[in-house]
Amino acid sequence: QVQLVESGGGLVQAGGSLRLSCAASGSIGSLNVMGWYRQAPGKQRELVATINTGAGTNYADSVKGRFTISRDNAKNTVYLQMNSLQPEDTAVYLCNLLTFPGPRNYWGQGTQVTVSL
Numbered sequence: 001q002v003q004l005v006e007s008g009g010g011l012v013q014a015g016g017s018l019r020l021s022c023a024a025s026g027s028i029g030s031l032n033v034m035g036w037y038r039q040a041p042g043k044q045r046e047l048v049a050t051i052n053t054g055a056g057t058n059y060a061d062s063v064k065g066r067f068t069i070s071r072d073n074a075k076n077t078v079y080l081q082m083n084s085l086q087p088e089d090t091a092v093y094l095c096n097l098l099t100f101p102g103p104r105n106y107w108g109q110g111t112q113v114t115v116s117l
Contacts, residue, residue: 002026002106004095009111012085016115020080022095022108033098034071034078038091038113048093051078063089085115 008020020036035050035058049059049069057069068081078095095108 002028002097002099004097004106004108006093006095006108006111009093009113011114011116014086014115014117016085017081017083018085018113020082020093020111022078024076024097028076028097029099031100035096036069036078036080036093037096038093040091045094049080082113087115087117089113090115
């Protein structure tokens with residue numbers, strides 16, 4: 001059974017930084033995509049960034065140049081370095097894992113990120 005455990009959320013002032021981590025346990029295979037999504041109150045869940053096993057990345061336009069996604073395949077862990085945070089980045093950030101073949105889709109429970117003025 002695959003499980004995703006996130007950490008690193010919290011409260012930060014505008015302009016500050018946070019680093020999120022998500023560790024996957026269980027059998028995730030050698031071909032997968034790990035990523036981060038976020039959901040703010042009253043809004044739909046949206047993609048933040050993804051990274052595949054070949055280290056190919058994809059970012060939402062709203063975070064390009066500010067956020068960096070990376071992964072440690074040996075630890076089955078994905079990271080999201082968030083810099084120059086703004087109040088509009090406030091949301092629950094959810095870790096996602098897509099494994100192949102399948103595909104099978106897994107979600108973490110989420111971690112709250114709050115950015116104050």
